Amino acid sequence: MSKTVTLSIDGKATEVRTFGDDVGDVLESQGVELGDRDVVLPAEGESIDDGSRIAVRYARQLALTVDGGESSYWVTATNVDDALSQIGLRFLGADLSVSRSSSIGRDGLELTVSTPKKVTVVSADGKQQLTTTGATVSDALSELNLETDDNDELQPLARRELSDGMRIVLTTIDVRVHSITESVGYGTVVRYSGDMFEGQQRTVRAGQSGQTRVEVRRVLANGELRSTSVLERTVLSAPVPAIVLRGTAARPAPTPAPTTNFVAGGTVWDRLAQCESGGNWAINTGNGYYGGLQFSLGTWQAYGGTGYPHQASRETQIAVATRVQAGQGWGAWPSCASQLGLL
Numbered sequence: 001m002s003k004t005v006t007l008s009i010d011g012k013a014t015e016v017r018t019f020g021d022d023v024g025d026v027l028e029s030q031g032v033e034l035g036d037r038d039v040v041l042p043a044e045g046e047s048i049d050d051g052s053r054i055a056v057r058y059a060r061q062l063a064l065t066v067d068g069g070e071s072s073y074w075v076t077a078t079n080v081d082d083a084l085s086q087i088g089l090r091f092l093g094a095d096l097s098v099s100r101s102s103s104i105g106r107d108g109l110e111l112t113v114s115t116p117k118k119v120t121v122v123s124a125d126g127k128q129q130l131t132t133t134g135a136t137v138s139d140a141l142s143e144l145n146l147e148t149d150d151n152d153e154l155q156p157l158a159r160r161e162l163s164d165g166m167r168i169v170l171t172t173i174d175v176r177v178h179s180i181t182e183s184v185g186y187g188t189v190v191r192y193s194g195d196m197f198e199g200q201q202r203t204v205r206a207g208q209s210g211q212t213r214v215e216v217r218r219v220l221a222n223g224e225l226r227s228t229s230v231l232e233r234t235v236l237s238a239p240v241p242a243i244v245l246r247g248t249a250a251r252p253a254p255t256p257a258p259t260t261n262f263v264a265g266g267t268v269w270d271r272l273a274q275c276e277s278g279g280n281w282a283i284n285t286g287n288g289y290y291g292g293l294q295f296s297l298g299t300w301q302a303y304g305g306t307g308y309p310h311q312a313s314r315e316t317q318i319a320v321a322t323r324v325q326a327g328q329g330w331g332a333w334p335s336c337a338s339q340l341g342l343l
Contacts, residue, residue: 007032
C-alpha cells in the first residue's frame with residue numbers, strides 16, 4: 001500500500017509517494033546517499049506511515065581560522081550563523097570573512113574570524129589604547145593612522161598576528177644628511193736666525209686657516225637625536241702654516257747704567273764737605289739743606305742746579321758750588337770756611 005511522506009533535504013521539503021516500509025526505503029527510492037557524518041531523522045531503520053516526515057541534513061566541513069589559529073568542524077547547518085551556533089562559538093563583535101547569513105554548500109566553507117583584542121600602541125604620539133578586530137600589527141597601526149617606512153623600528157613585526165593585551169612599540173626613525181663647513185687650524189713653522197738675539201721673534205708669514213666640508217648623518221628616534229656620524233670629509237682649502245723667525249745670537253753684556261758719583265776726593269771742596277756734612281754727598285737731614293755742601297734749595301736752583309742737591313753727583317754739586325763761591329765768596333759757608341782758613 002503506498003504512502004505519502006514529506007522528505008526534507010537541507011530544509012527543502014518535497015512530498016514523496018512510496019511503497020517502502022521504513023526511512024531507508026524512502027531514501028533509496030529517491031537516490032539519497034548518506035555519509036558517516038550526515039544526519040537523518042527518523043533513523044534509516046525507523047518505520048514510516050502515511051504523512052510521515054523525514055529530514056536529511058548533509059554534513060559540511062567548516063574550516064575555521066580564529067586570530068590565526070586553525071580548526072575544523074563538521075556541521076549540518078546550511079548558513080554561517082547556524083553553523084556557529086552548532087559549534088557553540090558565537091564570536092560576538094568579531095569580524096568574519098563572510099557574512100553570518102552566507103550559505104554553506106556541501107563542499108564546506110573556509111571562515112576566518114578576527115575577534116576584538118585590546119592592544120597598547122606606543123609611538124611618537126604617546127601611548128594609545130585600542131580595541132580592534134584587525135588581524136595583524138599592521139592593521140592596528142592603520143586604524144590609528146600610523147604610517148611606517150623601512151627606517152622605522154617596530155616590535156613586534158608588522159605581519160605578526162594580534163593577540164589580546166599585546167604591546168606594540170613603533171619608533172619613528174628619521175635619517176638626515178647635511179653638510180657643514182669646518183675651519184682647520186694652521187700650524188707654525190719655526191726658523192732660526194743668527195741676525196736676531198735670543199728671545200727675539202718675528203713673524204715672516206701669517207698663518208691662514210683651511211676649510212673642510214663635512215657630510216654628517218644624523219639619526220633621530222621619535223624626534224630625539226640618537227646618533228651622529230661623519231660620512232665624508234672634503235678639503236676645500238688647505239691651511240697655510242705661519243712662519244716665525246727666532247733669534248739665536250747671544251746678547252752683548254748690558255752697558256752699566258751711569259751712577260751718581262759720591263766718591264770723595266782730596267780737593268778743598270772735599271774738605272769743606274767733610275766739615276759741612278761729614279763728607280756725605282747724598283745726605284738729606286731734613287733741615288732744609290742738602291748734599292755734601294749743604295745747599296739750600298733756593299741757592300741750588302739760583303745757580304743752575306736741577307732737582308735736589310743730594311740727588312746730584314759730587315761733581316755736579318762741586319760745579320754748582322764753584323758758581324756760588326764765585327758769586328758770594330767763601331762766606332756762603334762761613335763756619336766751615338773759617339775753620340779751613342778760607343776766610
